Amino acid sequence: GNPFFIEEVVQSLIGSGRLEGARGHYRLVGDLEQIEIPATVQSVLAARIDRLREREKRVLQLCAVIGEDLRESLIEQVAELPGPELAEALRSLVHGEFLTERALYPELEYAFKHALTRDVAYGSQLREHRARVHAAVAKALEELHAEALDEKAALLAHHWEQAGEPLEAARWHHCAFQWMYMKDPAHRLEHAQKVRELLAEAPESPETLELRIDALRCILLSASHLGLEESEFIRLVEEGNALLSRSGDARAHALFLMGTGGALSIAGSLRAALPPLEQAVTRADEIGDAELRAAALSRLALAHVMGGSSDRVLAVTEEAIEILGGAAAAEANPSPLNPYDALLSFRGWALAVSGRFGEARAALDGALELATERGDVARAFLIRFVW
Numbered sequence: 001g002n003p004f005f006i007e008e009v010v011q012s013l014i015g016s017g018r019l020e021g022a023r024g025h026y027r028l029v030g031d032l033e034q035i036e037i038p039a040t041v042q043s044v045l046a047a048r049i050d051r052l053r054e055r056e057k058r059v060l061q062l063c064a065v066i067g068e069d070l071r072e073s074l075i076e077q078v079a080e081l082p083g084p085e086l087a088e089a090l091r092s093l094v095h096g097e098f099l100t101e102r103a104l105y106p107e108l109e110y111a112f113k114h115a116l117t118r119d120v121a122y123g124s125q126l127r128e129h130r131a132r133v134h135a136a137v138a139k140a141l142e143e144l145h146a147e148a149l150d151e152k153a154a155l156l157a158h159h160w161e162q163a164g165e166p167l168e169a170a171r172w173h174h175c176a177f178q179w180m181y182m183k184d185p186a187h188r189l190e191h192a193q194k195v196r197e198l199l200a201e202a203p204e205s206p207e208t209l210e211l212r213i214d215a216l217r218c219i220l221l222s223a224s225h226l227g228l229e230e231s232e233f234i235r236l237v238e239e240g241n242a243l244l245s246r247s248g249d250a251r252a253h254a255l256f257l258m259g260t261g262g263a264l265s266i267a268g269s270l271r272a273a274l275p276p277l278e279q280a281v282t283r284a285d286e287i288g289d290a291e292l293r294a295a296a297l298s299r300l301a302l303a304h305v306m307g308g309s310s311d312r313v314l315a316v317t318e319e320a321i322e323i324l325g326g327a328a329a330a331e332a333n334p335s336p337l338n339p340y341d342a343l344l345s346f347r348g349w350a351l352a353v354s355g356r357f358g359e360a361r362a363a364l365d366g367a368l369e370l371a372t373e374r375g376d377v378a379r380a381f382l383i384r385f386v387w
Contacts, residue, residue: 189222217259298339
């Protein structure tokens with residue numbers, strides 16, 4: 001009763017010459033008793049793909065590796081075929097109902113007629129060949145999207161991972177979770193975990209240590225929102241501290257302390273959160289990084305918010321905002337590390353608790369505007385909730 005299975009059987013019979021004619025007017029060639037119906041749609045698809053001309057088969061397999069972003073410009077860059085030949089091959093694949101035309105503007109874009117078609121075409125290739133094509137696709141994407149690589153980071157990480165390049169894949173997974181810092185906390189956690197997995201057995205270097213430490217920091221913060229068992233939290237912190245002891249990177253140490261303290265704050269362990277956050281402030285001072293100190297103070301302010309200490313929040317946020325230079329400086333430096341909008345929201349809460357409602361409204365309105373501009377949906381919701 002699967003319509004797709006019936007369609008593919010008919011296409012297979014046409015391709016093998018058992019049916020002749022045109023759509024709506026096909027006739028059987030030979031005896032009905034000689035026709036065998038395959039057991040699965042996958043076997044029908046495999047037979048159909050196997051009967052394609054070598055050029056069409058190669059283009060279909062390339063499309064299977066590319067995946068969903070089947071734009072003509074990307075296919076052209078990787079196919080290594082003259083333009084007219086590629087166009088003819090793609091028309092043939094559309095006519096054979098392997099692909100469909102999904103869009104004509106601003107450029108031709110294709111899609112697989114069915115996900116199973118892609119799966120079978122992908123699986124019909126040797127692993128080594130697939131790896132080479134994944135690498136070629138990744139390089140082409142980097143060239144075609146040079147101005148928006150952050151947005152393509154997750155896709156690039158996928159292709160480099162399938163190409164068998166764990167370090168390159170980890171770099172792009174790291175880029176992906178940084179880009180998703182304020183946009184998609186759940187997927188941010190997935191990318192951070194990927195960095196950790198990919199580099200677990202990689203040769204150790206200053207770069208791999210930095211990537212692994214930053215991934216652990218992200219995992220601690222992200223997982224704390226979703227709930228993290230104490231034993232797992234302790235294990236992650238111990239792993240991070242072991243890496244830091246080999247790294248000797250003071251800035252990475254400060255950031256990790258911030259992640260640890262922030263995660264403890266969110267989990268409600270306020271007394272345990274204060275020491276690592278205060279240590280992070282100290283480490284920032286030791287390396288003379290004012291923005292890092294402001295970021296650490298922001299996490300410290302959050303801990304005091306969770307603890308209900310409005311006086312401490314006001315003191316800490318006032319110092320941090322002064323370091324950052326106010327709203328104009330925050331707009332000029334929209335990096336995820338710049339916590340100006342968070343500081344404003346914490347300050348707005350403390351001012352409201354203190355009965356200074358006019359000042360509180362100004363602070364919260366400013367924080368909401370910045371959070372909205374930066375696409376930080378979670379913080380924008382929190383600010384509206386507080387107000």
